Amino acid sequence: MTERLADSQITYAHLAIINMQDGRIAASARLSHRSMTEDGRVWYEPYAVCSLYYGPDTLRNVSTRQAIPLIAADILSAVDPTTELLIIRANTPHFRRYRELEALINVFSLSRGVAVKVAHKWGIERSIPELMALANDALQREESVTCRLLVAEYLPFDGITLFCVDIYGGDGQLIQPFVLAISDPSVCIAAMRDFAEDRHIDTFDVWTSDRALYGACMGEPGITVFAKHPSDTRTAARRNVESDPDIFREMYVPQPEPVEEEASKLPPLPRWRAWMAKHIKTLLIKIERADKYAIY
Numbered sequence: 001m002t003e004r005l006a007d008s009q010i011t012y013a014h015l016a017i018i019n020m021q022d023g024r025i026a027a028s029a030r031l032s033h034r035s036m037t038e039d040g041r042v043w044y045e046p047y048a049v050c051s052l053y054y055g056p057d058t059l060r061n062v063s064t065r066q067a068i069p070l071i072a073a074d075i076l077s078a079v080d081p082t083t084e085l086l087i088i089r090a091n092t093p094h095f096r097r098y099r100e101l102e103a104l105i106n107v108f109s110l111s112r113g114v115a116v117k118v119a120h121k122w123g124i125e126r127s128i129p130e131l132m133a134l135a136n137d138a139l140q141r142e143e144s145v146t147c148r149l150l151v152a153e154y155l156p157f158d159g160i161t162l163f164c165v166d167i168y169g170g171d172g173q174l175i176q177p178f179v180l181a182i183s184d185p186s187v188c189i190a191a192m193r194d195f196a197e198d199r200h201i202d203t204f205d206v207w208t209s210d211r212a213l214y215g216a217c218m219g220e221p222g223i224t225v226f227a228k229h230p231s232d233t234r235t236a237a238r239r240n241v242e243s244d245p246d247i248f249r250e251m252y253v254p255q256p257e258p259v260e261e262e263a264s265k266l267p268p269l270p271r272w273r274a275w276m277a278k279h280i281k282t283l284l285i286k287i288e289r290a291d292k293y294a295i296y
Contacts, residue, residue: 164241
């Protein structure tokens with residue numbers, strides 16, 4: 001692979017693996033695309049998360065080494081269709097032997113048109129805390145789930161608040177960002193559910209940096225919410241607003257009623273003009289003699 005791939009063709013999988021040493025292994029992965037901000041910083045735009053479980057019925061010899069190819073296969077099934085390169089960064093020391101793992105995984109990944117590179121990332125579960133939460137959820141469920149992701153944020157805009165959300169669908173693609181002029185958390189949750197149900201998404205994860213929305217989502221069935229830094233919740237919807245603000249200003253910002261300009265008042269007629277006008281009118285009446293001649 002010598003040509004340079006576009007950012008949308010590369011998926012980054014941040015992976016945490018837990019071996020319970022009792023015949024159960026749990027793994028969690030966050031799938032993202034990477035891009036550069038205008039000021040040169042790197043940021044990851046997640047589009048799906050995986051909460052994976054492997055038990056004695058899945059693995060004959062429950063070892064992390066044996067589970068890694070299965071984990072990679074499950075991650076591959078969740079990447080979006082445009083992906084040509086999958087980069088897996090994991091917390092387990094097994095990934096230090098990256099050449100061996102890459103050769104093992106690429107045996108089946110290349111048949112799907114995706115090349116895989118791996119790397120060991122120590123402490124990734126601390127830098128991305130939700131990975132441990134997803135892995136623990138898998139242990140409690142004892143089954144694997146690949147959840148779709150909604151990234152939500154509030155955007156102050158011309159004196160109002162816009163609710164910006166990105167929804168990633170079943171194929172891992174950004175379906176459609178949406179923007180609404182709402183700020184009440186309960187209304188925002190209802191809007192997210194409506195948009196998700198229209199796309200046949202029953203359960204989903206929500207990333208938000210807003211405390212009120214985070215608290216409101218905590219008790220909602222079918223929603224797993226994660227508190228994130230604002231830099232992690234910069235949505236495509238927000239970028240749409242920033243790129244063409246006039247459209248959203250016309251849609252949502254109340255426009256002031258046009259003020260009718262009062263007709264400018266004319267100065268009063270000078271006394272000498274009024275005197276002349278009075279006598280001219282009298283003279284005109286006498287000349288016309290309306291009682292004697294027809295007036296045209």
